Amino acid sequence: MEQPEMIEETQEQKSAEGEQRYLTFWTASELYGIPISDVVQIISMQEITPLPDFPNYAKGVINLRGNIIPVIDMRIRLKKPEVEYTDNTCIIVTNIQDTYMGFIVDTVDQVTTIDPEDITPAPRVSKEVTNHYLTGIGQVNDKVVLILDLSKILTESEFKQVTETALQEEKDDSEN
Known part of the structure; x- marks a missing residue:
């Protein structure tokens, strides 16, 4: 599989010892952050x-330079109301x-950074349950950033279902 073009950090963007770089994004009026190391590319809606x-x-899936990539709507996954996509809506490829x-x-x-x-650590939902994909709550100036682990947004079975269906679509496309 050909690799999509990587986002490259400039010298000024590289963080100092101990600091971590995050890509922040808005979904349903909440600010989220993911480690920049997880981001491959940001593309406009297609x-x-x-x-x-x-x-x-x-x-569904998108075709990005020959790669079939499953696409998850963060609003729906985070149980927020679905809205129509706008010119600002984009896809973060990870x-x-x-x-x-x-x-x-x-x-x-x-x-x-x-x-x-x-x-601060993510709050516990109950004594036994912690939000599994929220890894912490950061503060940048006056903004609160909910830090996500995208590898945990889907359960193992959901991840398998989505990726296997996308791989089958890619295989079917290459046979046609």
């Missing part, structure tokens, strides 16, 4: 091919477990 038997949050996956977000905010001491 035609999404819906697939049968995909869960409602998995909108690499999870050696598989490319796209995440639709309302708009990308910025690449920022968050010091570890500015990140």
